[in-house]
Amino acid sequence: MKHLLGLREISKEDILKILNLAKDMKTILKSETKKTPHLQGYSVVTLFYENSTRTRTSFELAAKFMSANTTSISVQTSSVQKGESLLDTVKTLEALKTDVLIVRHSVSGVPHFIAKNCSFSVINAGDGMNEHPTQALLDMFTIRERLGTIEKLKIAIIGDILHSRVARSNIWGLSKFDNQITVFGPQTLIPPYIENFANVASSLEEAVSGKNVVIDLRIQLERQKRGFITSKQEYYKFYGLNEDIMKYVSDNTLIMHPGPVNRGVEISSEIMQLPNSTINEQVTNGIAVRMAVLYLCTRKEGIYR
Known part of the structure; x- marks a missing residue:
């Protein structure tokens, strides 16, 4: 087998x-x-x-x-x-x-x-x-192709951690290479005991600062049986990758997203077009x-x- x-x-x-x-x-x-x-x-x-x-x-x-x-x-x-x-x-x-x-x-x-x-x-x-193992593998492949390594990096995973199989596969895979993984999202979308496997940031600024890679996630509304977020507009304001948060992100930091992207909710269209965005490359x-x-x-x- x-x-x-x-x-x-x-x-x-x-x-x-x-x-x-x-x-x-x-x-x-x-x-x-x-x-x-x-x-x-x-x-x-x-x-x-x-x-x-x-x-x-x-x-x-x-x-x-x-x-x-x-x-x-x-x-x-x-x-x-x-x-x-x-x-x-x-x-x-x-x-x-x-x-x-x-x-x-x-x-x-x-x-x-x-x-x-x-x-x-x-x-x-x-x-x-x-x-979602092949998504994490292609993320790791993209990171190694761009940065030359997948070891001993600082990586942030942002968004709907609770429902994300992409987040779980990335955590399992990237953890095998001595990477420092930080997660951040609405408190309602952070799974229990995640601190056993990753650091939990207290703010978006803390999550993205000094990172080599930022992996943004899709809000999985289809898996949400109750109100985990108040509105898409509020989510974008506090948890979305927009121009205001980019001042905390290095020009060399990879911006990743597994897709499909909800523009203006998880990430702005402008950030998707930056040279360090790998979304289509993924x-x-x-x-x-x-x-x-x-x-x-x-x-x-x-x-x-």
Whole structure:
């Protein structure tokens, strides 16, 4: 079994293996053909129970660039709408000779459940509020490409920490490289016991000052069952990356966001256009990272030793 289910459970060495291979894959992306035979003959299926643009498209492009046979299942038009269980969907995909399943689900732990009940490789494209490993990997790849290292840096993660699987995967992954991680957001969106894994800043100014990297997060209103914030306008005033807060941020500090971006709520359009903003660059790097993950998940050695 060769899977990528989360960054909490893989080693620093395995993360570096993925990032190093992603560097080679990015070279392929820059070529005119953008085509390799690495996954020729393999069947790669994407199964997304939640909406996605960047993750789903980049996984599909990554598989196609590596010559895989790709299938995208829309849950809205699948047998799930007829009452088919998750396990029966998995067994159907197994019978259809799937080699790799890329799954996104609103319930934490679903990729782990599938991995225990199938013979193919499983890649977690986001499970509930648990993890989003490939997003964190592409963030780490972008940081290393820009700064030359992912070790011993000062990194701030700003926003909806409570609901963010991106924040969790970044904390698990970046913590393996002796980085100093600080989080900040509305008190209602800071999870309990987070201080066991990261520093908690008392203000946005404190959070961003002296940092090498600032990772801004999307407000996940779709996961909020009650009023965690009073209004988007107030959120932007006290927690958004705007021109007023940028005087505390170095010109060399990387500004990152996993997308999609709510302009004027989490970050201003002007800041998104700064030279140290990597938001669109992250999208491109996501294809290279996902090519590397797909390659490793289909090799005999796999990601896990």
